[in-house]
Amino acid sequence: MERPHIICHMETSITGKAYGPFMEVPLRAALARAYDETHLSFGSQAWLCGRVTMAYFAGTGSPRFDPKAPRVARQDYIGDAGARDFVVSIDASGKLPWNKNTVQYGVRPEAHLIEVLTDRASDDYISYLHQRKISYIFAGGDELDLALAVQKLKVLFGIQTLVVSGGPIVNGSFLHAGLIDEISLVTVPALDDANDTPTSFQRPASLSSQPPRTYTLKSAQVLSDDVLWVRYVTPLKRSNQSGSAPEEILS
DSSP states (O other), X not given: OOOOEEEEEEEEOTTOBSSSGGGGSTTHHHHHHHHHHHHHHTOOSEEEEEXXXXXXXXXXXXXXXXXXXXXXXXXXXXXXXXXXXXXXEEOTTOOOOOOSSEEOOTTSOOEEEEEEEOTTSOHHHHHHHHHTTOEEEEOOSSSOBHHHHHHHHHHHHOOOEEEEOOOHHHHHHHHHTTOOSEEEEEEOSOOOOOSSOOBSOOOOTTSOOOOOOOOEEEEEEEOGGGOXXXXXXXXXXXXXXXXXXXXXXXX
């Protein structure tokens, strides 16, 4: 399958938590800086997050549809043919209230927005995206097909390297689908005793357990403020399979 090289890049605590009270320590600023700088080192064309994470950028509430807006074809749409940097939003049912077609985050270049949808997305929402020149692709009927999604990202947008950045359920779904080539962890020297915060990879409840996977160490580097950057690569590319995503990231 033709698809981008996929790196899962996360900032974590010593115990591998994706977020939690540890993020409130003074070293949090050093972690955020290291996370962004290491992200840029990949030279990727796109980064991807799930709907819950993307709500931080899209805002709260629901999209406001224009009842007079014309219907558009339910087919893949490129909103900016000249874009070279992208941010990919997994929003299978079409719920995020985007107001513009770009996202600016930290030191990363301003990125053109691509929504990954399924047939669950309404005609109103597709028209809403089209009006704002937000790109979108369809990847599945009732179930999100991650393998199809990443294939389209390469073929339609020329994305060679894709950085997957959570949340934990999205990471776990890519892992389950056998679509992660490299794992990059930026770890702050801090931990907390919270019991209700997830690690960087969480198996969705709707997916069956898989055997443990092993990885090969690519590099380990101590950054400023004792932040540790560790990279692992998949020793053998595995194929799944269907690449279908679980219910947890479909809603």
